[in-house]
Amino acid sequence: MSQEERLANGLSIFGIGLGLAELTVPRRLAKTIGVPSEHHRIIRAMGLREIASGISILMQRTPTAGLWLRVAGDLIDLTCLGAAAMSKRADHRRIAATTAAVVGATALDFVCAQQLSRGVRTRNGTMPVTVSLMIDRSPEDLYSYWRKFSDFPSFMKHVISVKPTGERQSHWVVTGPFGATVEWDAEITEDRANELIAWRSVEGSDVDHSGQIRFEQAPGGRGTMVTVEMHYGPPGGTLGSAVSAWFGEDPNQSIKMDLRRFKQVMETGEVITTEGQSAGRSTSTSIQYDPAVRR
Amino acid sequence: MKATCWYGKQDVRVVNVPDPKILNQRDAIIKITSTAICGSDLHLYNGFVPTMESGDILGHEFMGEVVEVGSEVKKLRVGDRVVVAFPISCGRCFFCKNEKYSLCENSNPNAWMAEQFFGHSPAGIFGYSHLTVGFAGGQAEYARVPFADVGTVKIENGFTDEQVLFLSDIFPTGYMAAEHCNISRGDTVAIWGCGPVGQFAIRSAFLIGAERVIAIDRVPERLQMAREGGARTINYEENDVYDLLMQVTGGRGPDACMDAVGLEAHTPGPLYFYDRLKQALMLESDRPMVLREAILACRNGGTISIPGVYGGFIDKLPMGALMNKGLTIKTGQTHCQHYFKPLLQRIAKGEIDPSFVVTHRIKLEDAPHGYEMFLHKEDGCIKIVMSP
Ligand SMILES: NC(=O)c1ccc[n+]([C@@H]2O[C@H](COP(=O)([O-])OP(=O)(O)OC[C@H]3O[C@@H](n4cnc5c(N)ncnc54)[C@H](O)[C@@H]3O)[C@@H](O)[C@H]2O)c1
Ligand SMILES: [Zn+2]
Ligand SMILES: [Zn+2]
Numbered sequence: 001m002s003q004e005e006r007l008a009n010g011l012s013i014f015g016i017g018l019g020l021a022e023l024t025v026p027r028r029l030a031k032t033i034g035v036p037s038e039h040h041r042i043i044r045a046m047g048l049r050e051i052a053s054g055i056s057i058l059m060q061r062t063p064t065a066g067l068w069l070r071v072a073g074d075l076i077d078l079t080c081l082g083a084a085a086m087s088k089r090a091d092h093r094r095i096a097a098t099t100a101a102v103v104g105a106t107a108l109d110f111v112c113a114q115q116l117s118r119g120v121r122t123r124n125g126t127m128p129v130t131v132s133l134m135i136d137r138s139p140e141d142l143y144s145y146w147r148k149f150s151d152f153p154s155f156m157k158h159v160i161s162v163k164p165t166g167e168r169q170s171h172w173v174v175t176g177p178f179g180a181t182v183e184w185d186a187e188i189t190e191d192r193a194n195e196l197i198a199w200r201s202v203e204g205s206d207v208d209h210s211g212q213i214r215f216e217q218a219p220g221g222r223g224t225m226v227t228v229e230m231h232y233g234p235p236g237g238t239l240g241s242a243v244s245a246w247f248g249e250d251p252n253q254s255i256k257m258d259l260r261r262f263k264q265v266m267e268t269g270e271v272i273t274t275e276g277q278s279a280g281r282s283t284s285t286s287i288q289y290d291p292a293v294r295r
Numbered sequence: 296m297k298a299t300c301w302y303g304k305q306d307v308r309v310v311n312v313p314d315p316k317i318l319n320q321r322d323a324i325i326k327i328t329s330t331a332i333c334g335s336d337l338h339l340y341n342g343f344v345p346t347m348e349s350g351d352i353l354g355h356e357f358m359g360e361v362v363e364v365g366s367e368v369k370k371l372r373v374g375d376r377v378v379v380a381f382p383i384s385c386g387r388c389f390f391c392k393n394e395k396y397s398l399c400e401n402s403n404p405n406a407w408m409a410e411q412f413f414g415h416s417p418a419g420i421f422g423y424s425h426l427t428v429g430f431a432g433g434q435a436e437y438a439r440v441p442f443a444d445v446g447t448v449k450i451e452n453g454f455t456d457e458q459v460l461f462l463s464d465i466f467p468t469g470y471m472a473a474e475h476c477n478i479s480r481g482d483t484v485a486i487w488g489c490g491p492v493g494q495f496a497i498r499s500a501f502l503i504g505a506e507r508v509i510a511i512d513r514v515p516e517r518l519q520m521a522r523e524g525g526a527r528t529i530n531y532e533e534n535d536v537y538d539l540l541m542q543v544t545g546g547r548g549p550d551a552c553m554d555a556v557g558l559e560a561h562t563p564g565p566l567y568f569y570d571r572l573k574q575a576l577m578l579e580s581d582r583p584m585v586l587r588e589a590i591l592a593c594r595n596g597g598t599i600s601i602p603g604v605y606g607g608f609i610d611k612l613p614m615g616a617l618m619n620k621g622l623t624i625k626t627g628q629t630h631c632q633h634y635f636k637p638l639l640q641r642i643a644k645g646e647i648d649p650s651f652v653v654t655h656r657i658k659l660e661d662a663p664h665g666y667e668m669f670l671h672k673e674d675g676c677i678k679i680v681m682s683p
Binding site for chain 1: 296298300302308310312313314315316318319320321346348349350351352367385386387388389392400401402404405406407408419425428429430431435439441442
């Protein structure tokens with residue numbers, strides 16, 4: 001189970017607990033959070049909702065929808081708290097504290113839901129990504145192009161340069177979150193001609209990165225099925241991955257686009273672009289849609 | 296140069312923009328001699344296609360003269376007169392090799408976005424939203440044509456622009472839609488929509504060997520043009536389409552039914568407002584009245600051909616009818632490049648003269664008025680050709 005899924009489960013169990021309290025002792029709870037106790041019926045209803053969304057998260061294989069339900073519920077809770085705060089008999093200090101807690105929970109729910117929606121699944125602080133694409137060239141052609149490593153910048157968006165420093169060693173310079181550059185040395189850990197290349201960052205590097213690419217002949221003369229598997233431990237661990245995914249860097253998507261551009265280079269000779277084309281506006285919008293432009 | 300740009304719902308303007316440049320080495324730059332407004336452009340004009348950006352250059356039906364080529368262009372020469380296909384296709388991927396050009400895997404740099412909408416990305420298209428690339432279009436003085444060797448057909452002298460211009464889209468589109476009808480001897484084909492696509496579909500169905508074509512619309516001059524093409528017509532505002540179709544087919548229904556209308560279908564009666572409302576509330580993105588009607592009218596075991604464009608989701612599709620009647624659905628953006636040679640030959644042999652569809656010729660500067668006229672079908676407008 002990924003860290004995001006574990007967080008989702010934690011949130012749902014917390015929600016079910018809170019829901020049970022709301023359902024069974026609504027008056028006492030009202031007092032604790034600073035709301036006049038005649039609102040106990042609303043609180044009961046909130047409890048039911050908490051339990052329902054909690055169960056729906058636990059029961060599903062992908063808890064994404066349940067989490068978005070939680071986010072919606074949080075917003076309703078916040079609205080109710082706002083309404084309660086208008087009442088003269090409310091305990092405003094307590095309501096303020098409660099609101100702060102609910103805002104915190106909402107933020108957690110939102111981040112978690114967002115991550116899951118984007119397909120981010122962190123394991124042991126690293127993001128494993130597997131993508132696969134069919135390319136209409138022979139395994140030999142693809143293998144020999146990839147094995148050079150030095151051409152990566154032409155199709156990998158984040159990679160600024162990869163310089164071979166030995167038979168099996170290379171030096172990587174990559175843009176990280178917020179435009180910072182990250183560098184490390186990598187070595188090839190496995191190399192089977194026309195079949196597979198695996199590499200990992202050497203011990204003691206700033207970044208814990210490993211990857212593998214496999215080339216399998218597709219049936220019926222349809223070229224080669226290329227599968228890339230990467231593990232990338234972003235600086236900052238889980239939080240780092242949350243932050244970088246937050247700003248639109250879905251690792252699955254960006255590696256898939258890298259692979260797609262590799263396919264373009266191998267099949268058509270270059271990476272197709274719209275950057276620099278004419279339009280009736282003063283700024284380019286290519287950057288907004290085409291991640292390759294956004295270096 | 297001057298170019299027709301999109302600035303929002305029903306707001307297009309002809310403005311000055313920088314001339315296009317070669318950006319990839321398989322590009323060519325074309326000096327445009329004729330360019331047309333398409334029914335697909337109306338979906339953009341009416342704001343139904345997401346990811347349009349203010350300032351996008353419109354237009355995907357154009358032809359002209361090659362004025363510059365990139366270093367990797369092998370067949371085209373400066374000075375060649377060419378028609379350009381609306382899908383942008385690399386010519387080297389699995390789909391291009393199988394001549395399914397509108398499904399090219401390599402022509403959409405924004406493929407990730409289309410993948411989120413559709414599961415997979417189709418080919419890039421000129422002037423047609425950033426979902427399908429956002430390549431600058433051809434309602435302009437010049438255009439950049441990527442993969443130019445694949446995306447163009449050379450026109451030797453002897454034809455006027457209007458005879459060959461529609462190879463860029465609507466002639467192949469009508470033709471492919473007719474092929475999709477799986478026509479055999481004695482077949483009756485019903486075609487909803489007598490816009491330019493419907494007109495070419497009618498004539499193509501006959502070229503392929505249909506016995507009868509029944510065309511459905513409500514605009515008198517479009518129905519008239521359909522009759523000139525040999526079709527019988529039904530005015531859907533004055534008749535019950537299903538009943539009439541059953542009457543003329545002995546109760547069996549047409550062998551194939553074609554939706555050449557697409558996501559902005561109109562229907563008299565309350566159902567129209569139901570779908571219009573759902574569309575306004577964003578509960579469905581497309582209005583599928585024609586599709587519903589076609590599925591119900593089609594004979595058992597028949598074929599539904601859908602050249603009309605849909606973009607998102609529809610509601611109340613009669614899936615039960617589709618399944619229990621054993622219908623086949625065929626659809627897609629047109630693989631224009633596949634049809635270049637055979638259709639050019641049909642034109643050369645005089646089997647069809649595509650210029651029949653042109654009702655208005657205007658200057659590029661008047662494009663905004665052209666859009667308005669085409670949308671409201673004013674002044675008998677069926678197809679507008681513009682010259683820069
Ligand atoms: N598949 C492709 O590659 C491709 C290419 C070009 C155009 N298209 C699509 O084909 C469709 C038609 O294009 P066009 O240029 O002919 O457009 P158009 O707007 O000129 O024609 C549409 C016609 O449909 C008629 N219509 C509307 N509601 C109807 C109904 N309920 N029953 C019967 N007729 C109805 C309209 O009166 C109009 O004449 C559009 O959706 C366009 O986007 C698809
Ligand atoms: Zn068109
Ligand atoms: Zn292709």
